[in-house]
Every structure is written in C-alpha cells, then in structure tokens.
Amino acid sequence: MDFRLPPEVADARRRMRAFVEAELVPLEPDLPPFASALPPAAAGTLVGRLKAAGLWALAVPRAYGGGGLGLVGLCALREALGHTTAWSLARLLGTEPPILLYDAGEEQRRRYLLPAIRGERSGCFALTEPEAGSDAGAIALRAVPDGAGQYVLNGRKIFTSHADEADFALVFGVVPEAGAAGAGGITMFLVDMDTPGLRIVRRIETMGGDRPCELVFEDCRVPAAQRVGDPGDAFALAQKWFVCDRIALQPPICVGAAARCLALALREGVAVPGEAGLLAIRLAAVREMLYHAAWRADRGEDVRHEASLLKATATTLALEVTARVMDWFGPAGMGRALPVERYHRDLRRFTIAAGTFEIQQYIIARGLLRGHAGIDVL
Ligand SMILES: Cc1cc2nc3c(=O)[nH]c(=O)nc-3n(C[C@H](O)[C@H](O)[C@H](O)COP(=O)(O)OP(=O)(O)OC[C@H]3O[C@@H](n4cnc5c(N)ncnc54)[C@H](O)[C@@H]3O)c2cc1C
Numbered sequence: 001m002d003f004r005l006p007p008e009v010a011d012a013r014r015r016m017r018a019f020v021e022a023e024l025v026p027l028e029p030d031l032p033p034f035a036s037a038l039p040p041a042a043a044g045t046l047v048g049r050l051k052a053a054g055l056w057a058l059a060v061p062r063a064y065g066g067g068g069l070g071l072v073g074l075c076a077l078r079e080a081l082g083h084t085t086a087w088s089l090a091r092l093l094g095t096e097p098p099i100l101l102y103d104a105g106e107e108q109r110r111r112y113l114l115p116a117i118r119g120e121r122s123g124c125f126a127l128t129e130p131e132a133g134s135d136a137g138a139i140a141l142r143a144v145p146d147g148a149g150q151y152v153l154n155g156r157k158i159f160t161s162h163a164d165e166a167d168f169a170l171v172f173g174v175v176p177e178a179g180a181a182g183a184g185g186i187t188m189f190l191v192d193m194d195t196p197g198l199r200i201v202r203r204i205e206t207m208g209g210d211r212p213c214e215l216v217f218e219d220c221r222v223p224a225a226q227r228v229g230d231p232g233d234a235f236a237l238a239q240k241w242f243v244c245d246r247i248a249l250q251p252p253i254c255v256g257a258a259a260r261c262l263a264l265a266l267r268e269g270v271a272v273p274g275e276a277g278l279l280a281i282r283l284a285a286v287r288e289m290l291y292h293a294a295w296r297a298d299r300g301e302d303v304r305h306e307a308s309l310l311k312a313t314a315t316t317l318a319l320e321v322t323a324r325v326m327d328w329f330g331p332a333g334m335g336r337a338l339p340v341e342r343y344h345r346d347l348r349r350f351t352i353a354a355g356t357f358e359i360q361q362y363i364i365a366r367g368l369l370r371g372h373a374g375i376d377v378l
Contacts, residue, residue: 005291009069009076012058016080019053024086028339036088036209036346037165043092047119056094057117059248064109064117066097071294074248079290082256085342088209091122091162096249098123100170100241104190104228112168112190123190124166126157126215127238133159134359136172136235137184141217143173151175151189151227153197153220161353163213164200168192170228171217172238178231188234190226197221208346239304245354246307247293254318254350255290257343258283261325264338270328279321286314305364305373312360315350322347 005013023046027038038046050056059074060066067073077095081087090096101113101123115121132138141155153173163169171189178185191198197220200213229237262279265271293306322344326333334341351357367373 005072005076009073012069012073013076013080015053016055016077017083019050019055020080020084023049024084027086028084031086033336034209035211038089047092050093060097060117064114066117070298071244071248072291072298075252075290075294078248078252079256082253083260085339085346087253088346094119099244100237103237107225108190108228121167122165124160124163124169126160126169127172128159129156130158134356139172139174139186141173143175143187143189149224150221151224153217153222155217157215159204159212160215161210161212163215164203166193172234175231185232186234187231188228188237189222190228191222195220195222208348210349242354243297243304243307246311247297247303250350251290251310251314254314254347255283255287257347258318258321261321261340261343265325265328272328275324279324282317286317289313305367308360308363312357316357318347319344319351
C-alpha cells in the first residue's frame with residue numbers, strides 16, 4: 001500500500017502552508033478577537049493573492065472549474081490553514097466548497113453553485129431551529145405549496161452561521177404533503193437573503209469569532225424552481241455535506257492547530273515532555289485517520305461511521321492540546337500575544353456545530369449495534 005499523498009496534493013499543502021505563513025499569520029494581531037471577518041478591501045486583496053498563488057478552489061471537481069483534488073486535497077489545504085488562527089476566514093478562501101449544490105438542477109447551478117465556486121456569491125446553511133438541533137428530524141419550518149408555482153415558508157432558524165454575510169440560504173423545511181415521501185417531507189430550498197418575508201432578527205455573540213444568526217420566515221414566498229432535489233430528499237442530499245464537514249472541514253483545522261500549538265510549546269521549552277509525547281502520539285493517529293477517511297470518501301465508499309469517529313476524536317484532541325498548552329505557558333498562555341487562547345475559543349464550536357460530540361458517540365454506537373460498522377476490520 002502506498003500511504004503517500006499524491007504529489008499534487010502534497011504540493012498544494014506545501015504551497016498553502018507557505019501562503020499561510022506569508023499572508024495569514026501576519027494578519028493575526030489585527031483580527032478582531034470576537035469576530036472572524038476582514039474589511040471588504042482586505043478580504044478582496046487576500047482572495048486576489050490566493051488566486052494568484054494558484055490555490056483557489058483546488059478541491060472543487062474539474063467539471064465545475066476547480067482543481068479536482070477531492071476530499072484528500074481539501075484535508076491537505078485545510079490542515080495547512082489550521083496553522084493560523086485566521087483559519088476562520090476559510091469561507092473566503094475557496095476552501096469550503098459548496099458541496100450541497102453539486103446536486104442542484106442546471107439553473108440552480110448557474111445561479112448559485114458556479115458563482116459560489118468563483119467566490120462571487122456565498123451561502124449559509126439553515127437547518128437548526130430553536131426547538132430542533134440534534135434531533136433535526138423535528139424541525140417545524142413549514143414550506144407549503146400555494147398551487148401557483150411557489151412555496152410559502154413560515155418558521156424560525158437559529159445559529160445560522162454567516163447568514164448576515166450570505167447572499168442566499170439553504171433552508172430546510174417540511175413540505176407537509178410530502179411527509180409520506182420520506183424523512184417527514186423535509187426538503188431543501190435555495191432562498192435569496194433579500195427575499196421578502198425573510199428577516200435576520202438576532203446575531204448571537206459567542207466566546208469565539210462566530211456570530212451565528214436567528215432568522216424568521218413569515219409568508220416568505222420561494223419559487224418551486226428554488227427547491228433542491230425532490231420533496232423529502234433533504235437529509236439524503238445533506239448527508240454528503242455532513243460527511244464532508246465531519247471529515248474535511250473540521251478535523252484538518254484541528255490537526256493543523258494542534259500541531260502548531262504543540263510545536264510552539266516545544267520550541268519555547270514549556271512543554272511537559274511526557275504529556276507532550278502522549279498528545280503527539282494521539283495527533284499522529286488522528287492525522288492518519290483523517291487522510292484514510294478522506295481517501296475512502298474519494299473512492300465513493302460509505303464513510304459516515306469514520307466521519308463521526310474522526311470528528312469526535314479530532315475536535316476533542318484539539319481542545320485538549322490548546323488547553324494543556326495554555327497551562328504550560330502559565331498566565332501568558334491566556335494572553336493575546338500567543339495564538340493559543342484564540343484557537344481554544346474558536347475551536348470550541350467544533351464539538352457542537354454539525355452534530356455534537358454526544359451525537360457522534362450515538363451515531364458510532366448505532367452503526368456498531370446495527371452492524372453497519374464493525375470494531376474488527378477483517
Ligand atoms: C458556533 C455555532 C455555529 C453553528 N452554525 C450552524 C449553522 O450554520 N447552521 C445550522 O443549521 N446550525 C448551526 N449550529 C447549530 C448546531 O448544529 C446545533 O447547536 C447542534 O446541532 C446542537 O443542537 P441544539 O443546539 O438544538 O442542542 P441540543 O440538541 O438541544 O443539545 C443540547 C445537549 O444535549 C445533548 N444531546 C442532545 N440529544 C442527545 C442524545 N440523543 N443523546 C445524548 N445527548 C444528547 C447534546 O449533545 C448537547 O450536549 C451552530 C452552532 C454553533 C455553536
């Protein structure tokens with residue numbers, strides 16, 4: 001077996017790391033401590049430089065104008081990005097491909113997917129509701145066909161990241177007539193953020209750079225052509241996104257961040273050697289799991305089980321590493337002169353968003369109990 005990264009992926013990781021050191025690490029002191037945004041002009045400059053460096057959209061399929069490096073490539077790019085606390089700008093940097101829209105219809109691809117890939121329009125993902133998070137099947141937002149070619153949306157969404165910067169939202173709603181079609185009729189819609197009847201009513205301040213929003217839909221009319229897939233299809237379509245998030249979005253950032261913090265502690269001579277050794281062993285194991293799961297996903301295998309294993313392991317390890325490194329530095333560890341406290345605050349989202357740690361444990365156990373996954377791989 002050849003465990004080496006394909007040369008083009010290894011090269012992309014090296015070049016992204018160089019970009020991180022040259023362009024993003026110097027930005028760290030200027031990033032607001034409780035936000036992950038840049039002034040538009042600075043963001044534009046950064047994107048221009050990233051494109052000029054040939055690092056834009058490398059993990060997007062070639063059919064949509066990307067580099068075709070797949071999930072392995074996305075992991076590599078994002079592992080490099082994890083070496084800066086400015087990783088939270090990832091959505092600006094062509095490293096959050098709009099995977100959910102790969103299944104969209106032709107017109108939707110033209111209006112949403114391709115502009116999103118080019119970085120001209122951005123979307124947000126509106127699933128969670130005040131009364132339905134982990135139990136996403138309990139969402140209550142109604143999408144009722146009006147018999148004249150439109151759906152009428154009524155309900156609320158909460159913790160929708162970047163809704164206040166997005167041009168459109170992918171909204172999950174229940175089409176009551178489609179209940180029998182599967183998954184309680186839960187269906188996905190593309191909704192432009194300026195559609196009448198859709199309002200952002202609150203920005204929720206958090207301990208990190210996240211400021212997710214609460215949205216209200218009141219008689220919000222959406223053309224039937226904005227429905228993605230068939231009624232009742234939403235979770236089947238979203239599965240691909242969850243697997244991508246749990247393998248290629250969250251874990252590689254955790255791996256890069258943990259590596260940077262450990263390296264910093266070792267370099268500064270503050271690391272407790274036995275503990276640092278143990279954390280380094282676990283980090284090496286997570287990195288192997290990461291690329292193995294991504295490689296299997298790129299081969300079209302069902303990796304839902306591995307995605308949960310990885311998310312649960314990588315996200316908790318990163319929090320443990322950042323917490324220990326802060327302790328090793330003493331009070332300075334909490335100071336803003338070092339990147340560690342920022343990592344700790346920003347990475348905290350990963351044990352909650354896209355499925356909590358407990359939900360990953362539940363998915364893993366359910367797979368084992370139902371025989372979809374095994375402890376023994378023989
Ligand atoms: C920073 C941030 C950004 C987010 N961005 C988005 C976004 O862009 N779009 C979006 O749709 N959502 C987003 N979310 C929401 C996130 O996905 C949900 O918060 C998460 O799925 C948990 O749902 P909940 O908030 O309803 O909590 P609950 O489901 O009420 O969970 C509360 C606690 O109970 C535990 N729990 C729940 N059910 C079980 C069970 N069966 N067994 C054991 N324990 C259980 C959970 O693990 C958790 O510890 C974001 C959240 C955060 C914090």
